[in-house]
Amino acid sequence: MARPERIVVLGYGIAALTAAESLRDTGFDGELTIVGDEPHEPYSRPALSKAALIDDDLTALRLPASSHGATELLGRRAADVDLDRSLVRLDDGEELAWDGLVIATGSRARRLVPTGHAAGLDAPPELTLRGLDDVRLLRRRLEGRPSVVVVGGGPLGMEIASGAVDAGCTVTLVSDEPPMLRHLGPDLSELLVTAAIERGLHVVTTSCAAIRWNGPHPSVVLEDGSILEGEVVVTAAGDLPNLELLAPSGLLTDGRLVVDSRGRVLMRGRARPDVVAAGDVATFPTVRGTMRVPLWTAAIDQAKVAAPTLLLGDAAPELDFRPYFWTEQWGLNLKASGQLPPVGSPEVVDRDLSAGSALLRWAGDAPAGPGAAVALNYRIPVPRLRRLAHGTPAPDRIAV
Ligand SMILES: Cc1cc2nc3c(=O)[nH]c(=O)nc-3n(C[C@H](O)[C@H](O)[C@H](O)COP(=O)(O)OP(=O)(O)OC[C@H]3O[C@@H](n4cnc5c(N)ncnc54)[C@H](O)[C@@H]3O)c2cc1C
Structure with missing residues (x-):
């Protein structure tokens, strides 16, 4: 396999940055370009729902400076991957040639109100939390200590609820099952919910059927037709991988970006030696089947495997799948x-x-x-x- 001389990394999150560092650590001294559609310096995404919700100092979110020496194209979006010509096309028309490609475009918040529907409104009724701009908006909205409804009982929903309670808000959390049950089982779920209720959280265990504007404020319609009023509604209902730019390329398998145990993208079942993926966007083989594992350390571990594979092929190590996550709440x-x-x-x-x-x-x-x-x-x-x-x-x- 010829060693690549021009590698393009799509995305500017932890998977992309780790991939860039790993390429240099593995001896890649060719042309390295990173394309990220967020204009910000790299920051810690997990901190957004923890310290950043209450601490004033957002500079504490910054990740340590990188030493990859790549050309960074920030505030620029990759729009298309052309496999025949080995090009990435940016949304402003610029084309980047590559002989190695790392796809690390991550994921975005899954909204409960489709944006198409919301487009006809002055503002969508739900806030979500995925990026730095989201946390800035949410913090501003929490400043006046409004009543808050959080929809979603996973780690993100519980952390947002915890931060909103700490900010002095009256908070109701809507979850279709006991919060954190799916992640931690009944004993630890109960422990966290007890701690939450002791701190003042109201928990409503039912499904959210709709969210809509009700006069000046959004309201949450529950499955039984009852309505929860909140001055602020935040949803934390999972994430969707950023795959749209890949759809015409043929890199997707049944709508997913499926990779092998070294991060090589599988096309019609065959691993491409020149295209790897890592992080929230990628579907990896695990002991529990092929799946996305949208966690911070998974993104790092996957990138540390995928990037060297571009240079070393089968001589690169396979992913040792050991999921890990942490949460801070209540x-x-x-x-x-x-x-x-x-x-x-x-x-x-x-x-x-x-x-x-x-x-x-x-x-x-x-x-x-x-x-x-x-x-x-x-x-x-x-x-x-x-x-x-x-x-x-x-x-x-x-x-x-
Ligand atoms: C609020 C919050 C809290 C979290 N807390 C935890 C936690 O406590 N523990 C844990 O393990 N995990 C946590 N996670 C999950 C963790 O942050 C993610 O798994 C991790 O950040 C994924 O990294 P990534 O690099 O794959 O994707 P991302 O961080 O999403 O980065 C992808 C980047 O690519 C950019 N991009 C997308 N499309 C394009 C394009 N076409 N062109 C150019 N750029 C593009 C995106 O804008 C983004 O900047 C949390 C996530 C959130 C949102």
């Missing part, structure tokens, strides 16, 4: 790794769940899949938590 810090939600009862490895600080482990059904490990208000290095989830003996204890 004064609690939770880190989780392994097969989530965990199944069955955990072994308490250290401390005591009822005392609010614990290290927990679920055995799982190995060899079919890993177990799980959760650290609640408990300091532990991420690699050790991951090893614990995958069945390695208890890690060295670290004081909280």
